[in-house]
Amino acid sequence: MCGIAGLFLKNHSLETELGRLTAGMLSVLTDRGPDSAGFAIYGAGNPGHLKFTLRASAGFDFFALPAKFDLSCTEHDDHAVISFPAEREAEIREVLARHPEISIVSTGARMELFKGVGLPDDVSKRFGLHKMSGSHAIGHTRMATESAVTTQGAHPFSTGTDQCLVHNGSLSNHNAVRRVLAREGIKFDTQNDTEVAAGFVAYQLREGKKLDEALHAALENLDGFYTFVVGTETGFGVLRDPVACKPAVMAETADYVAFGSEYRALADLPGIENAHIFEPEPAKVYFWERAA
Structure with a gap:
């Protein structure tokens, strides 16, 4: 139920x-x-951009990520949303893959x-x-x-x-x-x-x-x-x-x-x-x- x-x-x-x-x-x-x-x-949404909703363990410093990517970041407790030009998706996924403590919860232009x-x-x-x-x-x-x-x-x-x-x-x-x-x-x-x-x-x-x-x-x-x-x-x-x-x-x-x-x-x-x-x-x- x-x-x-x-x-x-x-x-x-x-x-x-x-x-x-x-x-x-x-x-x-x-x-x-x-x-x-x-x-x-x-x-x-932002035309030509995508968002990743990310999740990490409590206390993770999401704001360190924009320094790596030069991107915006909005934190929501143990989740965060980063926005980036769509053509950079593969590059950003590659960097995130080096951080097993981070999960990509969703991808979207608006979601x-x-x-x-x-x-x-x-x-x-x-x-x-x-x-x-x-x-x-x-x-x-x-x-x-x-x-x-x-x-x-x-x-x-x-x-x-x-x-x-x-x-x-x-x-x-x-x-x-x-x-x-x-x-x-x-x-x-x-x-x-x-x-x-x-x-x-x-x-x-x-x-x-x-x-x-x-x-x-x-x-x-x-x-x-x-x-x-x-x-x-x-x-x-x-x-x-x-x-x-x-x-x-x-x-x-x-x-x-x-x-x-x-x-x-x-x-x-x-x-x-x-x-x-x-x-x-x-x-x-x-x-x-x-x-x-």
């Missing part, structure tokens, strides 16, 4: 509220996943991704989610049932640029899919089945599919019971397996689309009293997109 929250803003004027609203949705879902939490937020062990409220506060802005966000509260409670095992998982996925459920064929994807160059850091789902979607996007097409492919290739919420630089998608035994509810207004594992995660959103409230149908891809 885990909790998923997602918020996709249609109304640009709400972007400064994205972090606060997402934090509230995660807080409400605490009892669905009290051991760890995480979120990805799609904020402002930043943070996760940690602890109650969702504590994780949100540690990283300053309440103050973050952007167009859309995806969050997850985890109750670990098949693996250890670690930061690495927390959601979201990202295996592609500006792409991430959260998951409630369990995949039955993830080991076979992992082997196929590994041969295609998709790198995995954990044994978590959710990372395999993220890798599958990332591979489909890499092959030129749109997010809705990638999710249709997931229906054909991923077995088990699952609800996915997926983010890309411009898109937000939702998919439930054909049985759809995991709880899910959505709300749509002229201003936003929201997803929650339970309605209470949506109850405090602005204008919720006028929203179209619905349960996403089994094996149906839901997809929204806006200009970058």
Whole structure:
């Protein structure tokens, strides 16, 4: 049992509220996943630049990195975000590879991704989610049932640029899919089945599919019971397996689309009293997109 929250803003004027609203949705879902939490937020990008979200042990001096790279750095507890011209990605990856104490959590033009062990409220506060802005966000509260409670095992998982996925459920064929994807160059850091789902979607996007097409492919290739919420630089998608035994509810207004594992995660959103409230149908891809 885990909790998923997602918020996709249609109304640009709400972007400064994205972090606060997402934090509230995660807080409400605490009892669905009290051991760890995480979120990805799609904020402002810098044309021609990429961001790495990095994680290191407590006390690591992230600000020593810009001295090596001549880059900007923003610290968030044991995570940090560095921004750099896209053509320098290979060079910076090579330098970071010499520092095993540093993990690259995500890569993106707009996406930043943070996760940690602890109650969702504590994780949100540690990283300053309440103050973050952007167009859309995806969050997850985890109750670990098949693996250890670690930061690495927390959601979201990202295996592609500006792409991430959260998951409630369990995949039955993830080991076979992992082997196929590994041969295609998709790198995995954990044994978590959710990372395999993220890798599958990332591979489909890499092959030129749109997010809705990638999710249709997931229906054909991923077995088990699952609800996915997926983010890309411009898109937000939702998919439930054909049985759809995991709880899910959505709300749509002229201003936003929201997803929650339970309605209470949506109850405090602005204008919720006028929203179209619905349960996403089994094996149906839901997809929204806006200009970058």
